[in-house]
Amino acid sequence: MSDRIHLWMRHEARPTERRAPLTPEDAARLVGAGVRITVEESQQRAFPLAAYAAAGCATAPTASWHEQAPDTAHVLGLKELPSGPDAPALRHRHIYFAHAYKGQAGAGALLSRFTAGGGALLDLEYLTDEAGRRVAAFGYWAGYVGAALAVLHHRGALTTPLRPTDRASLDALLASGGTAGDPTTALVVGALGRSGRGACDALERAGLAPTRWDLPETRSLDRAALLAHDLMVNTVLTTTPVAPFLAKADLDDPARRLSVLSDVTCDVTSDCNVLPVYDETTTWTEPVRTLRAEAPRLDLIAIDNLPSLLPVEASTAFSAELAPHLARLGGRDGVWDRALTTYRTAAEAQEAPLDH
Template identity: 50%
Template sequence: MVHLWLRSESRGNEQRAGLTPEGTRHLRAGGFRITVEDSPHRILPTADYAAAGAEIAAPGSWSEAPADAIVFGLKELPPGGALVHRHIMFGHAFKGQPAGQALLRRFRDGGGRLLDLEYLTDDSGRRLAAFGHWAGFAGAAVSLKAWAAQRRGTICGPVAAWPTQEQLKAELRAELDATGAPRPRALVIGALGRVGGGALELLTAMGVQATRWDMAETAGGGPFPQVLAHELFINCILAGPQTPVFVAPNAVEPGRLLTVIGDVACDPSSDFNPVQVYDRVTDWAQPVTRVAEAPPLDVMAIDNLPSLLPRESTLDYAAQLLPVLGELDRGGPGPWARAEATFAAHLARLD
């Protein structure tokens, strides 16, 4: 019997979950044992998980879970020592990130394993479940809020989760209209992917005209002066060794139209970062960092964007992931075996 332990998220503003009560009921019917930690912040009530057959545990009690339990969460673990369990999560540990290296050492020290959701793929290498659509949607929204703030002569203030996408759109449309300015011209790189699709959906709903680029347009290598000829640039590419530089450090110089970068991919500490005008993520309290003046250039680089629409993103992602979770009890080759092999390869290279 697979014992899946859904932990409460320790990160502030994180209301999402990778498993719904309906998914719990489905896995229980398939023979899984499910433990769900209580959480006052999760967008879905704990009582609904209990009604679906889950055992309820105290928040943060996963460290005391049975050794064979698979601990399932989304964002980073709280600080601590050695990790002895198998963990399903977004580890952000395989591209040289300093925090990721520390996380891998915790697994090495405890003998646990990381099954990274970012590397849960099918035979062709495509991710089997992703929050990308809602990351792009919310990232484009906050980027437009930053542009509207510039029109008011200010910098984008704090953001908070929206109950629904319709409320987000109504609020943002009113904010843009209030500037009295024509909508900005935008460039979306990664337009054919999940993230780009979400960004384009939001931009279209707001009446923003967008130039759409993907691999064909960036194959020649960057940096690209065309980026600087748009007022708004949304980066939706998950960077890797072959990703060209989209925005070079000297892009902050005067003479550009570009005033807002929405780096939805948001990986400034990676060696592969294609947006080289900033070096740290932003957050809900300070959604943008200003990297230049005259004209201003603000970078939006929030690394948990789908949390701004917690209900839509939870229901969508959990539905994508549920069939894959159902394969946890199967041996042999498959997405979980590939994820474990990826972890083992990076652990072997650890200093």
């Protein structure tokens, strides 16, 4: 049996997912380094299948990985796998954002599919270096788009349904809608991280000077100051429960000025959710949900695949970070060892009997 790395990049089941974890340019470099790559056909992916074929990748029909991918292949994707009562056990090693380690809805059923099939989850969110820093992330573009949508909605310029675009077009919208001396105040929580930096850049492109909060401000959070802003963009990602930044009672504070809440993190249903004021994400078709209709009105934007609205830019940046690690699959990169250990720990906890 050959020990050559085989990546199988699947079509994304979510209709609004336009990104790719690997671009044709980076795929060509991996193929040149000896990696075997199969790419499924996808009509919605921002990069055409022909570009991957030209890069030296094999091609396969849409959603064929379960039946056709060899057991030794690593199945590469981004968002959720098809699920449901008839969803098969998972025998491959899957690389994607599974959202299965923080008590999210459906996490137990997903982990059981892996243990039943003998496969493993190498979650993209948990690919970290020795210092615990993520090695590849869409955070910057998630923050950028999340803040941009908040501004456009606040200005009455957000059109629906949302459609993929490019940065130049989005920046033109942000720059054209402002006015001199715009009094709008905006707060970014988690401003020093990837997502926070993206959110701050988008707000500045829109002509706003964001208030920037990070760990010192959230350790002793000034909720009155938070509520005094017009816009809030949450970019905080935590792996352990912390005190919520907002509770439902805060939304009824008569002094609240906050009118648009953009939750980039979208940890809804998780014990780590810092904004337990809603229980369902919003969508491209209905990107805004009203949390309080009475004055002052409060609207929520909570889309969990924001970077897909800038699919080419987001994919290009992410692929550049991920590709070097994909070249070292198979035990030659501690990033993958740590991800596998994280999966095994979660799977064992899932299977362990409860103490009585």
